[in-house]
Amino acid sequence: MRITVPDENPPQKLTATHWLILVIAAIGFAFDIYELLMLPLILRPALSEFGIMPGSEEFGLWAGRLFYIPAFAGGLFGLLGGYLTDRLGRRRVLTWSILLYAFSAFFAGFSTSVEMLLVLRCTTFIGVCIEFVAAVAWLAELFPNPHQRENMLGYTQAFSSIGGLLVAGANSLAIALAVGLPEIHLPEFTHSWLGTVKDPQAAWRYTLMSGLIPAIPLILIRPFLPESPVWARKKAEGTLKRPSLRELFSPELRWTTIVTTIMFACSYGAAFGAIQQMPQIVPGLPEVKQMANDSGAEAVANGEKKAAKEGKSLPAPAREKIDDAAKKKTYQAVAADVTKVQEFCGLLGRFLLAVLAVRILSRRALLRVFQVPGLIIMPVVFAIFAVESLTLLYLGIFLAGLFTVAQFSFWGNYLPRVYPVHLRGTGESFAANIGGRMIGTSFAWVTSTLAVQEFIPGASPPEKVAYTAAGVAFFVYLVGSIACFFLPEPKEEQFKE
Numbered sequence: 001m002r003i004t005v006p007d008e009n010p011p012q013k014l015t016a017t018h019w020l021i022l023v024i025a026a027i028g029f030a031f032d033i034y035e036l037l038m039l040p041l042i043l044r045p046a047l048s049e050f051g052i053m054p055g056s057e058e059f060g061l062w063a064g065r066l067f068y069i070p071a072f073a074g075g076l077f078g079l080l081g082g083y084l085t086d087r088l089g090r091r092r093v094l095t096w097s098i099l100l101y102a103f104s105a106f107f108a109g110f111s112t113s114v115e116m117l118l119v120l121r122c123t124t125f126i127g128v129c130i131e132f133v134a135a136v137a138w139l140a141e142l143f144p145n146p147h148q149r150e151n152m153l154g155y156t157q158a159f160s161s162i163g164g165l166l167v168a169g170a171n172s173l174a175i176a177l178a179v180g181l182p183e184i185h186l187p188e189f190t191h192s193w194l195g196t197v198k199d200p201q202a203a204w205r206y207t208l209m210s211g212l213i214p215a216i217p218l219i220l221i222r223p224f225l226p227e228s229p230v231w232a233r234k235k236a237e238g239t240l241k242r243p244s245l246r247e248l249f250s251p252e253l254r255w256t257t258i259v260t261t262i263m264f265a266c267s268y269g270a271a272f273g274a275i276q277q278m279p280q281i282v283p284g285l286p287e288v289k290q291m292a293n294d295s296g297a298e299a300v301a302n303g304e305k306k307a308a309k310e311g312k313s314l315p316a317p318a319r320e321k322i323d324d325a326a327k328k329k330t331y332q333a334v335a336a337d338v339t340k341v342q343e344f345c346g347l348l349g350r351f352l353l354a355v356l357a358v359r360i361l362s363r364r365a366l367l368r369v370f371q372v373p374g375l376i377i378m379p380v381v382f383a384i385f386a387v388e389s390l391t392l393l394y395l396g397i398f399l400a401g402l403f404t405v406a407q408f409s410f411w412g413n414y415l416p417r418v419y420p421v422h423l424r425g426t427g428e429s430f431a432a433n434i435g436g437r438m439i440g441t442s443f444a445w446v447t448s449t450l451a452v453q454e455f456i457p458g459a460s461p462p463e464k465v466a467y468t469a470a471g472v473a474f475f476v477y478l479v480g481s482i483a484c485f486f487l488p489e490p491k492e493e494q495f496k497e
Contacts, residue, residue: 011148020224021142024217025135026156028098030163031214032128035101037164037343038211039066039121040276041171041336042204045328049199050114054280055461060452062114063280067272067444069118070125075438078129082429085130086243086422089235090138090228093425094131098214101127105211110186112195124211129437132412133429140416140424141230147358150413154354157409161350164343164405167207172336174206175329181206203332230421241422248427256418256488257427260411261435263367263487266480267407268440270374273447273472274382275342275400277465279335280451281382284462287390288334292327299326334390338397345398346405353406357413364487367410371484374403375477382470387463411436417490440476447472 012018043063044054052059085093101124108120139156143149174181183200197205226232234240248257282288300314303322307314314322349370360366381396411432419427450456451468458464 011145012143017224017226018142020221021138021226022152022156024094024221024225025139026159027214027217028094028131028135029157030159030166031098031102031211032131032163033160033343034163034167034170034214035105035124035128035211037167037276037339038105038171038207040279041167041332041339042207044279044335045202045204045332046111046117047114048328049202049204050117052114054283057452060448064445064448066114066118066121067276067448068442070121071272071437071441071444073122074125074129075433075436077126078133078433078437079426079429081126081130082133082425082427082433083243083245085134085137085425085429086231089231090134090141090425091225092227094134094138095225097127097130097134099127099219101125101131102212102215106209108211109184109205109207109209110197111205111208112186112197116194125437129429129433132432133425136412136416136428137231137424138228141228141421144230150357151354153413153416154350154357154409157412158347158350158354160408161343161347161405164346165340167210168336168339168343170210171203171207171339172333174203174210175332175336178203178206184209203329234421241420243422243426245426245430247423248430253419253423253427255486257430259483259486259488260415260418260431261439262483263480264411264431264435265439266476266483267404267411268436269443269476270378270404270473270480271408272441273443273476274378274469275397275404276444277447277469278338278342278386278397279332280465281386281462281469282335282338282390282393283331284387284460284466285390285393288331291334292330295330296323296326299323338393341394342397342401343405345401349402349404349406350409352402353409353413357410363410363414363489364484367407367484367487368481370403370406370410371477371481374400375474375481377403378473378477379470382466382473386466386469387458414490418488443472443476 014022043066047059047062048054052062081093081097104120104123104127108117108124111117111120135156136153139153140149143152178201181201184197184202184205185200186194186197199205231240247253283292299322300319303319304314353366353370356366356369360369377396377399381393381400385392385396415428415431416424447465447468450471451461451465456464457467
């Protein structure tokens with residue numbers, strides 16, 4: 001069923017300024033997810049470098065902290081960022097939020113302790129949480145025609161999944177090229193209070209530092225970016241109301257705020273409590289174990305040959321170190337490949353949603369297209385595919401990414417339509433940051449915490465993570481499917497206000 005709209009706001013012809021805004025928003029969305037998906041890829045090697053071994057209770061504790069504490073900080077400050085977006089304007093807040101997360105990610109590559117990494121992941125998350133809200137409000141107000149607005153929001157948000165592909169590619173590239181890249185060191189005067197970098201050519205460090213990339217085009221383009229015309233006009237006329245958290249719970253908006261917050265939390269819960277646990281699950285698969293053993297044996301053999309040419313023998317500690325490094329490299333490479341498949345399918349899901357968004361009138365019906373299959377598929381993927389076979393896992397993660405990642409684009413299209421201009425940033429921020437970032441991402445902590453408990457089935461830590469992720473995925477999809485029945489349908493007059 002197609003949406004029919006009055007012709008009072010015909011689609012605009014895109015100008016150079018429109019394209020600049022779309023480009024910077026797409027870059028922002030891409031690196032939003034780029035920054036978030038770094039952690040699952042670098043978690044295992046980073047904690048190992050800091051002496052926290054996978055499978056230990058300490059590993060589970062710090063994995064949960066690194067997933068949840070930055071999300072909590074991002075959600076808290078992101079809520080403030082939403083308020084500032086309504087008070088100070090969309091462009092200014094968007095610009096500074098991207099700079100914050102880009103430079104935070106870069107300096108995280110110099111981390112000398114897990115505590116330092118945690119602090120810089122917090123500032124990265126704060127920038128990401130603020131950026132999403134400012135970018136969505138900005139784009140939504142740039143296009144008054146509903147059909148064109150749905151398309152622009154849908155297709156620019158699809159770049160989020162391209163960001164996921166980029167970070168997986170960056171991680172793979174860092175793993176392959178790390179030994180030839182410049183060593184990472186802190187200035188000597190900081191050693192007494194920050195310490196020193198233990199492994200100056202660790203691939204995870206280069207992956208983190210690549211997050212600086214979005215700051216470069218932003219610095220060049222920023223002088224040419226205009227403010228949101230709707231927000232600027234109301235500000236100039238003196239008719240822009242002061243945003244208020246209390247107003248989100250007024251009789252007119254209370255139900256919208258509560259339901260969208262719950263459902264946003266469920267979307268993020270599926271992603272962080274299940275899908276983003278894949279790098280912890282992959283090492284337990286039989287094929288991956290064999291690949292790691294083979295790569296370790298080959299690396300040791302090469303090391304022995306090299307030592308023999310020099311008239312030396314390779315001592316046992318050196319063999320163990322070479323074997324361990326080769327296995328870790330294999331685990332990281334396979335995890336990056338799985339992430340690429342997931343994000344590619346997420347990209348397909350986002351494009352599918354962008355196409356369906358202008359054809360399905362009911363927002364509830366649109367969301368159910370992705371929720372109902374996901375409710376059935378997600379537990380199967382993690383409880384069966386993720387412990388049986390790498391081939392099955394690739395198929396499963398294809399479907400999991402398709403049905404889960406698309407929902408993030410749904411919220412970017414939906415939220416600007418249910419809040420008035422003066423509350424748009426604040427309302428979006430409450431749902432996205434309190435619901436998604438603070439509550440939803442806490443399911444990563446839930447999974448990490450439960451996975452080390454004795455009552456969780458599984459013969460190895462990766463299997464325990466897989467079974468826990470299956471339970472978490474089923475729970476959040478079930479809650480989201482129920483809450484969908486109460487999701488308010490937006491009205492175009494709400495957006496025009």
